[in-house]
Amino acid sequence: MVDVSGKADTQRTAIASGVLRMLPDTLAHIRAGKMAKGDVLTVADVAAVMAAKHTTDIIPMCHSIALTGVQIEFSEINEPDPQGCVGIKVITTISCTGQTGVEMEALTSANVALLTIYDMCKAIDRGMRIEAVQLEEKRGGKSGIWQREGAK
Numbered sequence: 643m644v645d646v647s648g649k650a651d652t653q654r655t656a657i658a659s660g661v662l663r664m665l666p667d668t669l670a671h672i673r674a675g676k677m678a679k680g681d682v683l684t685v686a687d688v689a690a691v692m693a694a695k696h697t698t699d700i701i702p703m704c705h706s707i708a709l710t711g712v713q714i715e716f717s718e719i720n721e722p723d724p725q726g727c728v729g730i731k732v733i734t735t736i737s738c739t740g741q742t743g744v745e746m747e748a749l750t751s752a753n754v755a756l757l758t759i760y761d762m763c764k765a766i767d768r769g770m771r772i773e774a775v776q777l778e779e780k781r782g783g784k785s786g787i788w789q790r791e792g793a794k
Contacts, residue, residue, distance in 0.1 A: 643703050649741040654782030657735045658748035660775035661719065662756045663727040668767040669718065672730070672759075679762040683716050686732070686758040690714045693754035694736050694747040704746050711737040714755060727771075732756060733778070745780050 672682045679685070694712045698704045712734070719729035734751040736744040756772045763770065779789045 643705060644742075646705060646741040649783070651739055651741055652782045653737070653739050654743045654780070655735065655737040656743060656745040656748035656780045657733060657778040658745070658752040658776065659731060659733045659778050660752040660756050661729045661731045661773045662759050662770055663719075663723060663725075663729045663773060664763065664770045665767050666722070666726070666728050668763050668770065669720075669728050669730070671766060672763065673718075677762055678765065682759055682762045683730075685762060686716070686755045687714045689758040690732070690734055690751040690755035694734070694744075694751040697747045697750040701746050701750065705742050707738050707740055707742065707744060707747065709736060709738050709744065709747065711735070712751065714751065716755075729773075730756075730759060743780055743783055745777055749775065749777060 671677055675681060691712045694709060698706045715733045717731045719731055722728055732752050732755040734748045736748040736751060738744050752775055760770050781787050
């Protein structure tokens with residue numbers, strides 16, 4: 643691990659996003675609460691929070707960070723892609739006050755949210771695909787603000 647002991651504590655925030663593409667019928671099942679494993683987005687929300695808190699357990703060189711905030715947002719993508727799939731987009735916003743950033747926590751959280759949705763819906767749609775998991779923005783630390791071009 644990189645030694646961050648010489649770095650000052652600053653307020654740090656990272657935002658990540660990703661999309662799970664699925665058949666329109668799968669999204670309808672999620673929306674109607676008809677999945678056998680339960681309320682998909684509620685479970686995915688909890689999984690995303692847990693993933694942010696446990697990133698250091700699965701990414702070997704990450705520092706343990708005391709998070710001060712975890713926000714998870716889901717939105718539907720109702721416009722079909724060229725394959726006729728709609729989707730769910732997740733946006734994770736993670737914050738802390740510390741010596742190192744929370745980009746990995748945000749990215750891990752977004753991935754786990756999408757994987758959880760996949761797991762809960764795979765019985766009816768094994769062809770779902772995870773796309774465009776990426777860092778949208780990071781704030782804090784010596785490098786200040788970085789924002790993906792075109793990010794909201």
